[in-house]
Amino acid sequence: MTDTTEAAWSRGRTLLDLGRAVEAEAQLRAALATDPGNSAVLADLGRALVTQSRWDDARSVAQSALTADPHNLSALLVLSQAQRATGALHEALTTVRSALRAAPEVAALHLQEGAILLEDDRPQEALSSLERARRLAPEDPDVLVCAAAALAELNRHDEAVATVRAALSLDPENETAHAVLGQLTLRRGGGRDAVDAYRTAVRLDPVDETNREGLALALKSRNPLYGQLLRYSGWLDGLPAAARWGILLAPLFLTRLLEPFDHQTWARVVIGLVIVLVALTWTLEPLMNTVLLCGRRSRALLPRTTRLTTVAFLVFLALGVGCAVAQAVEGQGSYAFATVGCALWAFAAGSAHLVAPRRQRVAIALVGAGALLAVVAVATLASPVLVVLFLTGGAMLWFVRLA
Known part of the structure; x- marks a missing residue:
C-alpha cells in the first residue's frame, strides 16, 4: 500500500467514525483507485455504503472484499447487514x-445475530444473542436498544423501558433509542411521553419515515380514547389467535343473545353501548387521522397512503350520513341499506393503511373501486348495486381488519 493510498484510507476511516459517510466514501474510493483489491479498504467502503442505506452497493462491495479475503470479519458483517436489509434473513x-x-468474542457480530433473529420473530433467541453482546460490550447503547426491543416482544415491558433508558444514559442522542422508547410508551397508551420521545427521534433523523409515523401515532394518542384503544390493541395482540377471534366476534354474539330482550330498556342500553363501542373501535383511527390531516404541520407526518385512506373514509362517511338523513326524511328502505353499505366501506377504508405493506396497493385500489361503487349505488338506489355495495363492504372489512 502506497503512502497516498494509506492517507486516503485513514481519512476515510476518520470521516466514517465521525458519521460523515458520503465524504468517507469519496476518500475510500480514492484509496481503492490505487489499490483496487484491498480487502480492508473495501470492507470500510461497505460500512460507508451501509450507513447510507445503499444495500445493493454494500452487498457488491462486501462480496468483492471477501473474494480478496474470505475471512474478513468486517466484510462478513457488512454483507450480513445488506442481506438483512433486503429481506434475506436466512442468508x-x-x-x-x-x-x-471465527470470532465469538466480537460483540458487533452477536448484535447483528440478535437483530436478525428479532426481525425473524424469534425474540427469545435474539435476547440470548444480545445478552452475549452485552457481556462483551456492556456500555454499547446499540446493544441495549436492541435488547429492549427483544424484551418488549416478550412482553417484559418494565425491563424493556429500563434497558432503553440505560441506553439513553450512555448516548442521549441515540435516535433509535428514543424511537424504541416511544414505541414502548405507545404500548401503554401513549400520551405526552410518547410525543416527546418521537419528537426527539424526528429531530435527530428528520427523514426517517418510521419515526414520523410514530410521531403521528403519538400525537393521536394524546386523545384519551385513542390511548385506551392503543392499550386494548396491545393487549389483544398478545393473546392467542383463537382468543382474539373470540373477542372480535363477541359483540355479534352478545347482540344476538340479547335480541329476545330488546323490548326491555336494559337490553336496549347494553346493545346500544356495544354498537357505540364497536363503531368507536372502527372509526377512532380515521377520525384522529382527520384531525392530523387538518393541521398544516401534522399533515406532513401522515404517509401518502394514510392520507388517501382518510380522504376515502370521509367520502364514505359523507355518503352514509347523507343516506341516513334521506332515510329519516323519506322513509325509503333503500336509503337504510345504502347507509349500512357505506358504513362498512367507511370502516374498511379508514383502516386500509394498516394492512401489510405488500397488500397496501391492492387495498388502495379496492377502496377506490368501492368509492365509485358507493357513488353509483347512492345515485341510483338500484337493488342489485346496493347488494353488491353491502357484500363488498363486508368483504373489504374482513380483508382490512380480520384477514
Whole structure:
C-alpha cells in the first residue's frame, strides 16, 4: 500500500467514525483507485455504503472484499447487514454465524445475530444473542436498544423501558433509542411521553419515515380514547389467535343473545353501548387521522397512503350520513341499506393503511373501486348495486381488519 493510498484510507476511516459517510466514501474510493483489491479498504467502503442505506452497493462491495479475503470479519458483517436489509434473513443469519465461528468474542457480530433473529420473530433467541453482546460490550447503547426491543416482544415491558433508558444514559442522542422508547410508551397508551420521545427521534433523523409515523401515532394518542384503544390493541395482540377471534366476534354474539330482550330498556342500553363501542373501535383511527390531516404541520407526518385512506373514509362517511338523513326524511328502505353499505366501506377504508405493506396497493385500489361503487349505488338506489355495495363492504372489512 502506497503512502497516498494509506492517507486516503485513514481519512476515510476518520470521516466514517465521525458519521460523515458520503465524504468517507469519496476518500475510500480514492484509496481503492490505487489499490483496487484491498480487502480492508473495501470492507470500510461497505460500512460507508451501509450507513447510507445503499444495500445493493454494500452487498457488491462486501462480496468483492471477501473474494480478496474470505475471512474478513468486517466484510462478513457488512454483507450480513445488506442481506438483512433486503429481506434475506436466512442468508444474513448464515453469514453472521460464519463470522461468529471465527470470532465469538466480537460483540458487533452477536448484535447483528440478535437483530436478525428479532426481525425473524424469534425474540427469545435474539435476547440470548444480545445478552452475549452485552457481556462483551456492556456500555454499547446499540446493544441495549436492541435488547429492549427483544424484551418488549416478550412482553417484559418494565425491563424493556429500563434497558432503553440505560441506553439513553450512555448516548442521549441515540435516535433509535428514543424511537424504541416511544414505541414502548405507545404500548401503554401513549400520551405526552410518547410525543416527546418521537419528537426527539424526528429531530435527530428528520427523514426517517418510521419515526414520523410514530410521531403521528403519538400525537393521536394524546386523545384519551385513542390511548385506551392503543392499550386494548396491545393487549389483544398478545393473546392467542383463537382468543382474539373470540373477542372480535363477541359483540355479534352478545347482540344476538340479547335480541329476545330488546323490548326491555336494559337490553336496549347494553346493545346500544356495544354498537357505540364497536363503531368507536372502527372509526377512532380515521377520525384522529382527520384531525392530523387538518393541521398544516401534522399533515406532513401522515404517509401518502394514510392520507388517501382518510380522504376515502370521509367520502364514505359523507355518503352514509347523507343516506341516513334521506332515510329519516323519506322513509325509503333503500336509503337504510345504502347507509349500512357505506358504513362498512367507511370502516374498511379508514383502516386500509394498516394492512401489510405488500397488500397496501391492492387495498388502495379496492377502496377506490368501492368509492365509485358507493357513488353509483347512492345515485341510483338500484337493488342489485346496493347488494353488491353491502357484500363488498363486508368483504373489504374482513380483508382490512380480520384477514
